[in-house]
Amino acid sequence: MLDKILPRNIDNTFHGQKLALWIFVFIVLMKIAQSLAVLFGGPFVISSADGIPLDTYTPAAAQTVVSLWALLGITRFLIGLLCLLVLVRYRSMMPFMFGLLLLQDVGRHIVFHFIPIVRVGTPAGPTVNFVLMVLAIVGLVLSLLPNRNPPTQSA
Numbered sequence: 001m002l003d004k005i006l007p008r009n010i011d012n013t014f015h016g017q018k019l020a021l022w023i024f025v026f027i028v029l030m031k032i033a034q035s036l037a038v039l040f041g042g043p044f045v046i047s048s049a050d051g052i053p054l055d056t057y058t059p060a061a062a063q064t065v066v067s068l069w070a071l072l073g074i075t076r077f078l079i080g081l082l083c084l085l086v087l088v089r090y091r092s093m094m095p096f097m098f099g100l101l102l103l104q105d106v107g108r109h110i111v112f113h114f115i116p117i118v119r120v121g122t123p124a125g126p127t128v129n130f131v132l133m134v135l136a137i138v139g140l141v142l143s144l145l146p147n148r149n150p151p152t153q154s155a
Contacts, residue, residue: 004144005099007092014091016143023139024087024094027101027132032080034128038073042066051123079104098140105133 004015014021037045043062046052046069054062079100086093108129119126 001144005095007096010090010092012089012091014094014143015147016094017145017147020094020098020139020142021087021091023135023142024083024098027135027139028080028083028087030128030132031076031083031101035073035075035077035080038069039077042070042073045069045125049123049125049128050117051119051121051125052117053120095140095143098136098143102133102136102140105129105136109133 037049043054043066046066047054050069052065054065057065083097083101086097
């Protein structure tokens with residue numbers, strides 16, 4: 001199994017289930033969309049989708065939160081670009097990228113468990129992120145299961 005997560009040869013051959021490819025595309029597009037939304041509409045997204053009451057913070061504190069969320073958005077965007085590169089050119093690395101996305105999500109949940117964020121209402125952001133994490137688990141499993149058809153390789 002380690003050879004599937006860390007393949008000896010990095011090429012565009014994918015040995016997993018085809019559904020894993022579609023799950024990967026969905027997750028990557030969602031994460032890129034989330035990162036762009038935070039970068040271009042930070043205060044609105046932070047207040048609405050994430051439920052963080054920026055209007056109750058001092059202006060300096062609100063600016064700090066928006067800045068930190070934007071930094072997180074850049075990181076997510078760059079990981080999304082790496083995922084697109086894997087999808088287009090290096091599909092043998094897809095199980096590894098599923099694992100990386102999963103570690104990022106699990107790490108975020110662990111941090112929020114020990115250092116919770118005060119949220120108001122029932123924001124959609126945490127639910128969407130949880131669904132993406134579950135999909136990453138399913139995608140990882142499907143990417144590790146052998147495909148009954150010959151492997152797909154793109155030019």
